[in-house]
Amino acid sequence: MAGFLFICTSGEALQGQDIRTERVSFRKGTSSATIEGSITGRETVDYLLNVRSGQNMNVSMTSGNSGVYFNIMEPGEEYVAIYNASIDGNQFEGTTAKSGDYRIRVYLMKGAQNGRADYRLEMIVSGSGQSATSGDAMVSGTDYNATGMIPCSMGNGQPTGNCKYGVIRQGNGSGMVTITKSDGRTRTIYFENGKATGYDESQADRASFRASKEYDLYIVHIGDERYEIPEAVINGG
Template identity: 35%
Template sequence: MKDWPLSLAAPIFFLLVAGEALATADGPDHYRVQSIAEGEALEMRTTPNQDAPRVNRIPANATCLRNLGCQGGMSFAEFSTLSEDEKLRRGAENPRWCKVEYQKTIGWVEGRFLAEAACTTAAPPDEDRRIETIRFTEGTSSTTIRRRIKGREYVDYLLRAKAGQTLEASLTASNGQNYFNINPPGTDVSMFVGSMSGDHVKRVIPDDGDYTVRVYLMRPAARRNESSDYTLRLSLTGKPFTARPASSDALIDGTPFHAAATLSCALGAPPKRQNCEAFVVRRGFDGTATVEIRWTEGPVERTRRILFVKGKPVSSDAPDPVSHVRRGDLTITRIGTEEHFDIPDAFVGGG
C-alpha cells in the first residue's frame, strides 16, 4: 500500500453533518508517524486538545498505529476549493485529531503527523530465546521447573500477576553463572537482577500484567558455550487489589487510569527537580492504588509504577528499595537514591 500524507488522505474518510466534523473509524487500518524530527516524539493525549494530559510519546519512526477514528480537518469541498493560505488557516481553526492505539495505549494525536501505512513490522525471531507461559495447576499457587540452558540460550517464563499479590522466586543451578531476572510488564528494565541480588526474591507486585522471569547464563559462560542444569521455583500468593469500577470512579477515556496529574520529581545523582506526568489506578477507598510516573532522560522514556497500600508506598517495579516521608498532604516517595516523587494524598485516594 502506498503511503499518503494524511493531509491529502483525510477528506476521503471524513464525514460532515450540519457543518460539523464527526469522528469516524473509516479510512486505513493503520498509520505511521510522519514529519517528526529524529529523536523527537509525537504526543498522545487523553482528549483531542493540546492542553490535555499526555498518556504516551510515540517515536518519530513508529508504525502500526491502529486507527480508531478521526475528527476535525477540512471537508472535501474545502480541500478542493480553498487556496493554500486558506487551507492553512482552516487547519488552524479546525485541526484534525485522530484516536489511535499504539503499544496497548489508546489516545489522541494530531492528524497532520500521521500517514496511511500498512502494518508489516513483525520483529525477526530471537533464535536464542525460549518462551514458556506459567499456568499453575488448579488449586495450587506454585510450580517447580527443571530445565537446561547452554551458551547464549535464555528462557522467558511469562507469569500473569496482579497488584498486591506476592511473587516469590528462587533458582538453584549447576553453573555458578546461571541467574534469573524479573522484568515488569512492557519493559526489559529489570525489577530484580539475580547477578546483583542473589538467587531468591520475594516481592509484592505493584501493577497488573505479564511479568517475565528470565533465566540466563552470564556472558563469560555463554561465550564459552557452557551449560547449566537449573531448578526454578515460582509461587504467586495473596489476594489482589482490584481496580475501582468506572461506575464509582470514572476512567480517563481509553485508559485504565482514574486520573492524571503533573507531579514534582527530583531525579538523577545529584537529584534535579523537574515535572513528571503521573497516572493512577485506584484500588480501594483507603488510599490503595497503583501510581504510574513517566519522565524523559534525554531521548529515553522512563516509567515507574508504585503500589500504595492504605496511603503508604510499599512496592515498585524498580530494583531499589522504596521509602517515604510525610510532608503536609504529600508523600515524598523515594526509590533508591535517584528517584524522588512528591505524590499528593488526593491523587492517590481521590477527592
C-alpha cells in the same frame, strides 16, 4: 479461560524455608516478563506481580529439574494458593478475581532439595481489567484512573520540575503511580494501605528507597530522584 480455584499450598513449600521476595514489573509497552533464576535446597522465591481484577494471567515455568514448582497466592494471602503446580502442572492460565499483588512462589519439593534448580519463569498479563475502587472512572484511552502532573526532581543539582503521572487505584490507599521522567523513561511507585512501599526495582536499578508523608503529601526518594505525590492521587477526590 479458566477461573481460579482455591487449594492449599504444599507444606513443603511453607515450613522452615528462606523466602526471598522480588518485585516483577513489565517494560513499558509490553505485557509480559521472563525471569531466569535458580534456587537450591530449602530456598524459596516469591515474585510479586501487580494485576488488576478481571485481567487474564498466564504463568508458566520450565526447568531441567523436575522437582521445582510454583504456587500462586491472591493479594493479601501468604499460605493458601489458588494454584499449585505440583498438582496441576507448571502452566497456569486464569482470570484474576482481585486487584493487587499476586504472589508467585517458586520452590523445590522435599525430595529435590539436595540439589539446585535453574528455571525460566514467564508471566503474561492481558486485558484492561476493572477498577478496584467502586465508581472510580477510567481516563479515556488509558488504563489509568487519573492522570496529571506532580513535582519531581532527578537530583544532581537539578531544580524541581513537573512530571506526568498516571495512577491505577486499588482502594484502601493502595495502587500504582507511574511517572514519566524528563528523558521519557518511566518510574512506578507502589502504595499499600496508605503507605508508599516500593518501586519497580530491577537488577540494573537498585537505588535506595525512602518515603515519608507530610500532611496530605507523600515525599518519595529513589536514589537522587525526588517525587511529591498528593494523597488525592492515590485515594481520589
